[in-house]
Structure formats: C-alpha cells, structure tokens
Amino acid sequence: MDTSIILQMVVSGAFMGLVYALIAYGFQLTFATSKSINFGQGELVMLSAFFSLTLLNLGLPYWLMVPGGLLFGAALGLVVERAGVRLALEQKSEGWILLTIILGLLGFSAAENIWGRDDRPFPTPISADALHVFGINITPLEISVAIGVFLVMGAVELFKRKTLMGKAFEAVSADRDAAELMGISATRTIMLSYGLSGMVAAMAGILISPITTVGPTMASALILKAFAVAVVAGLDSGFGVVLIGIFLGALESLTSFYLGSGWREAPGLVLLILALAVRPNGVFGKSTMRKV
C-alpha cells in the first residue's frame, strides 16, 4: 500500500473537514447564547451558496460577492431566530427543534423552485491546479478553504474576546438572568448569535461550493457531518470542532477510498453514535455541573 496515497487522502479530506468544522462552529455560537441550534443550518448553507452564485451570474466580481453572500447568510440567520427560535424560547418550549427543521424544509423547496434541482458549478478565480508539496497534491482552492475557515473563526473569536459586546455574548451564555440584570438584552444577544451563525454558514457554503458544486441536496449531506463534529467535539469548544472536523474529513476520505464512495457518510454517523453513547458532552466539552 502506498503511503503517499493515504497521505493524499488524509490531506484532501482534512480540507473538507474544516468546512464541517465551520458549520459546527455556527451551532456552537447559537447554543452558547440560547441553548438552541438551527436544524436547518444545512439549508442555510445551501441557500447562501445559491444566492452567492446568483450574484456571480449577475456579473458581480468574486471578491464583492463574498460580503454579499455573508450578509445574506446573516439575514437568513436572523429570520430563523425571529420566525422559529424566539417563538419557542418565549414559551420555554423545545419547539425550536421542529420549527427550525420546518424552516429548513421551506428553504429546500424554495431553492428547488428558484434554482432548480440540478447541481451547478460554482466559478471561482482561485485555481484548482494542483501544487506538489512533499509528494502530495494540494490545490490553491483547498488552501483557500483553510484560510477562509480560520479567518472567519478568528474574527468571531476576536470579537468575543476583545469587544464589550463579545464579552456580553459570553455573559449571556454563562448566566442569562445575571446578564439581563447588567442591562444586557438576552434577546438581542441571541439575535446577534443567530446572525453570526448564519454568516459563518454562508462562508462555509461559499468555500465548499467550488469543490462540491451547488445543489439543493448539499444541505443534508453537510448538516449531518457538521452535527457529528459538533456533538463529538462538544458544543462549547471552538478548538475541538477544528480537530474533530479535520479528523472526520480525513476518515471519510479514507473510507470512501478503501470501502467505496457509498460508505462515505458512514464514519460521521458512527462517530455520532459513539459520542452520544460514550461522551454526551463531547470529547472537549466541559462536563456541565448543575448547581442547585
């Protein structure tokens, strides 16, 4: 067996895994403030990718399309918060689970009707011609995925640590009632987290689409894996999702190489089951102690 092939598989898979990590990171953002996540996040990725593609087709240059796509994603995140999550949280119900799934299904139908069912290529100015590094092929496109993922996550982490608004974000996740007593509006902070989460999801769509193409079905494939990464890594470790994302991406690519591409989805699901059985708080998750 050729080790360079294995290495090649691991590296290419790892880049895909970073995108799962980015989507999982979006889950963490909203979970932190509201203990809720958008189960339609995959559709949000897909819709933002389609919207960005439309911007490109309208003649907008790639680098202007990116902020446009991100804004669209943030706006969709706000819609999910207003139309789904807030309604449920106001009644202290878990209805957000069903509501966000329904909003996702609506988004799926909308995409099929507006953009059709076919997968479409997503043009990019970044080259897909391989560079040879230590005997493996890496494309600038793959490198751009890594740069994009770390830029977005880095920016959000900087925001959380260096700005007062970001600290308020952390305060709401630590103790919502106490944050309200400081004059911090939990509702607005949750809105902000959904906006950021939508933006992060849109970035994932823009980064991955040139590699995978854009189509309505990309949503379900992405969400399951992002979900697996989030559960395995825990819903509070940004560092964890990156590691687990890379691990899952690599594992997936090895599985589809050795067992056939039909088994591609298997590692994510197996990991998910294992994680739920063995460490429900995630490998990197703090074990939460409930104080009385």
Add this chain to the structure above:
Amino acid sequence: MLIVDNLHAGYGNSEVLMGASLQVKQGSVVALIGANGAGKTTTMRAISGMIRPTRGAVMLDGQPVQGHGAARIARLGLAHSPEGRKVFGPLSVEDNLLLGAFNHLPRFFGFRAKAEIELERVYELFPRLRERKGQAAGTLSGGEQQMLAIGRALMAKPKVILLDEPSMGLAPVIVQEVFNTIRRLKEAGITLLLVEQFAKSALEVADYAYVMEHGNIAVEGTPAELNQNQRVLAAYLG
C-alpha cells in the same frame, strides 16, 4: 428613590407576593428581613423585572418601571445583585466588572479606558479583586465572589442597589467583612435595599426596616423601633 406599592407577584399559578409595599429614600439603607419563604427574594425579583409583577407599582426615581424587562430596568438605574451572587464564572474578574458598567460603555472598542475611574474605585474598595482581576470569576472563594457581585453592581453607577442575601453560605468572619462593606457603601451615600437572614446585623446597618411574613409586610419601622417590638424580637432577633 424607590417606591413599591401593593406589589403582587408569583411563579405560575402560585402567588408569593400579596400586596407588599415599601420605600427606600435616597441615600438610605433599608433592610428587608423575614423567615425563609416569606417572599423577600421574590420582592427583589419583581422589583428588578426578573419576574413580572401581576399587580402593583414600582417607581424608580419617580418613574413607573413595573412590567419592564430586567435589562430595561437596569438601564434606568437599578442594580440588582441577585441571590447566589451569579457572577459570570468563565469570565475574568475584570470582565465581570466591565460588564457591570455595560450600559455606560462603548459596545466595541475603547471600553476599558472609559471604565478606568469606576474600576479604580471598585479596586480600592476591594483590593482583593485587583489582585485577582485576571482570574476566572468561578475560581474565587464565596466571599470574593460576593465582593465581585457588589463591585459589579457599583460599576453601573446605579440610583439604587438591591442586595439579596450577601451573607448566604459564607463563614462568619467573611459575613462580618460583608457587613463592613455595606457600612462603607452607606457612608458613601449609596442607596441600598438589603435582604438578609442575619436580621440582627442587618438592623445594625439599616436606617429603616421591613419585616416580611407570608408575602406581605407585617411590621415596619426604624431599627430602634423593631428592637422594642416583642413579636419581632421573639421571631427574628432572639
């Protein structure tokens, strides 16, 4: 400064507060004492908007605030240091303090410099917090967390501070320290509504006091008057 009139509130269908009324004059320390379950904490929560009163009025500096959310009431100048302290455990001591001043500070950058004077004041009052300013608040001892909770309330430069059970779960020596702090706040002219289990110590610092029983004010008066009241003496000060 703070007027509570005929306040009713509760949780779900059970009414805990049944028409409590009290007043806190500017610059005074008012104690709210009573047995467990009498409704002291519920009174605090209904005043600060953590729960919505079902009936009655809360006037802050002449302005009705009942029915507003907690964040809005906080912006209007009321700082509630809740039961159990509720510091933000994962955040540093200094971040906790800065968040106390959230309403006065720029939301994004330059907030640290803007908060300098207030921070200095709190660090002077609680030198221990300065020593631990980089430490996660959750790693502080109970007494230190109480200092942080009071400091965080002061950072807001509020018109009134509600202080709920500051001595809860603390060693006797630390309780004494907490009461010394309250005395210093009083000397600094801070308006304070204090809920306490340690009725005796509370009456020593208070200008006026209310005794709660079954969701209502049963007795009120100056500490000297309450110390003469046989019923209060027997039930709370014995």
